[in-house]
Amino acid sequence: MTLLPLPAGEHDGPAVRVGEVEFTRAELFAAASVVAGRVAGAPAVAVHAEATMATVVSVVGCLLAGVPAVPVPPDSGPRERGHILRDSGAALLLGRPAWDNLAIPTVPVDLTARSGSAGSGSGSGSGETGPALILYTSGTTGAPKGVVLSAPAIAADLDALADAWAWTPEDTLVHGLPLFHVHGLVLGVLGALRVGSRLIHTVRPTPTAYAAAGGTLYFGVPTVWSRVCDDPTTARALVSARLLVSGSAPLPRPVIDRLTGLTGLAPIERYGMTETLITISARADGERRAGWVGTTLPGVRARLVDDETGTELPADGESIGELQVRGATLFDGYLGRPEVTAASFTADGWFRTGDAAVVAPDGHHRIVGRRSTDLIKSGGYRVGAGEVEAVLLAHPAVREAAVVGLPDDDLGQRIAAFVVAPDLAGAAGGAPGGIPGRASDGTPSETANETASEALIDFVARELSIHKRPREIHLVAELPRNSMGKIRKSALAPPETP
Missing domain, CATH: 3.30.300.30 (ANL, C-terminal domain)
Incomplete structure (x- = not known):
């Protein structure tokens, strides 16, 4: 099973649109195969992850070649990107960044180039056990850590989300989120490609762009949905959508109420981390409880642990403890940091999320916040x-x-x-x-x-x-x-x- 199913013959319909550039699935894989041939054998490849079709082609090309892709935020400063490039061991950088003093070669991506062997290299990495992505995430101290995500972990998560959200090839996914995070890249690009749904990336997540896209499934963060609510005319244009999904931060209750009133759709919330991908979500056919992020996805287990006694807490809707998870969606570890990786897991194999949560008797989860900043002992x-x-x-x-x-x-x-x-x-x-x-x-x-x-x-x-x-x-x-x-x-x- 590959992470991204290859095109089955010629596909005439559009599959991916980023801004004004649109490719069929066959065109995308043909362009990505050129990239795959260029990067084959590299230990890792950095991608200038601006919101362009070149980024999508670059990441898919790396997956086809079985080479870990390392998205680099386009607005990163010299210290941050220098650390990412050095720490990841990237052999080259795909894209056209206006950055000076780079220590590795930069290779522009030609969107007009095509290869007739769209499947070449796919067996070596896109569906095997090797690293697929290295995403950098910042902690409370020190330089960002490289989170190594395997193709099987990504596939397991996307399949679980497709089940929870009734996500099918008949959907059109719309979002304008950054392409260097789990939300915008893994869910918002690889998810659409794995499911087979059409993707429209609006470059920026503006209310006007969302309203004009005519999607059935929309992704956004709370700031996006708040701005949509501030523009009632365009918000009402989303009434034809099937599902509005919010993530990356809690969605305030007033925004939920306004969004529901304007669109007739109660938004879905979900929870996850770079290290775990999405582990908890409300379901398309289930209850959408404001302030709660839903139940565990298929293949994921979760528990609450008292951070002082280390004992497991009951799912009583009141007890606050550290949320710990395990399952097929978890990362392989922090790149080059075995001690930090080991410390992030309990002795019996559960990942310590560092988030404080409450679990109701029916399995619904409410995230209180980060234990370090949001669990206050007063x-x-x-x-x-x-x-x-x-x-x-x-x-x-x-x-x-x-x-x-x-x-x-x-x-x-x-x-x-x-x-x-x-x-x-x-x-x-x-x-x-x-x-x-x-x-x-x-x-x-x-x-x-x-x-x-x-x-x-x-x-x-x-x-x-x-x-x-x-x-x-x-x-x-x-x-x-x-x-x-x-x-x-x-x-x-x-x-x-x-």
Whole structure:
């Protein structure tokens, strides 16, 4: 079984479109076979992973040749890309990057070149046990680590998702996500090619582009879906879709409600990591529970473990523990880091995700967040940051919220919230929800900010247990995010006191 089934004869219909460039499946594999011939025998090949057809052809070509592809973010700085190129051992870089001082040869991809032997090399890697992709992921410390993903792991995950989402060749998948992450590349490109559905990549995930694509299946991150909701006219154009899928970060309840109201479709959420691929998801034919990411996919097992006692926790919908998983979708290890790889697994073979979660009696999972930043231990209580964030986002004046635990001599950690609320203190406009946002002369004031913060703290205290209320709230203009829209909580810090 190959990861990407080869074309069976001539395919006249379009299979992949990226921007304005469109290929049939036969054209794609013929172009990719030229790349396969160029890279055959290399230990690894880097790909300048911009949102172009050249990237798709490059990755497919590497898979046909049985050579690990190493996507390099097009916006990476010299230090990051230098580390990726050195650490991966890539022999060359495919694409046309405008980068200086590269230590390896750069080979442009000719989209007009064709090879008549589309299957050449496919038996050596695209369906065997060797590495297929090396994706780099950043941790809390140190340089990014290379995550080695095999073709069987990718195939197992895509087949499980096809089952969960009723994904068939009759679908048209639409997305505009980056092609150097699991979401955009593995699910969004290789998934469509494996299933046989048509793929339309919009280059950028704008509401207008999504509305014009006419798809049945759409992928997006919370920022994408929030912007879709801000453009009701284009959002309503998605009513003909079959499935809207959100991932890479939790989808706020207000966005879920707005999206459902505008499109008539309750979005599906799913959970995964670069190291595990997607392990948990809501199903197309199952319940879509806001704030929960669904049940384990076929072939995946999961458990919750108390991080202090090491004992397995019950699926009672209340207990918070570290989520650990095992199954066919897991990575082969961190490239060149056997000690780090070993430390990421338990003695009995479960992968430590580092995420805190809750499991309901019916098997539905709710991700509380990263244990390092989102499981807050305050005054002897365990508080999930996600639960507090969900309440803050339910306030009509709050657009975005991020909750962290800050060191505290008395509590161990105190709960702090960073909130984007333009209509509150220090911003133009009114102050809905009964929260005053300005001084009597109409200018921002410290007192007004304090009043707004206290009102939000009380709002949380009314909705949750009193010990879960934030001890401080900081009104900010925006929250720091990475390229996939995830909030960078490590960059959040209170303003310095004069």
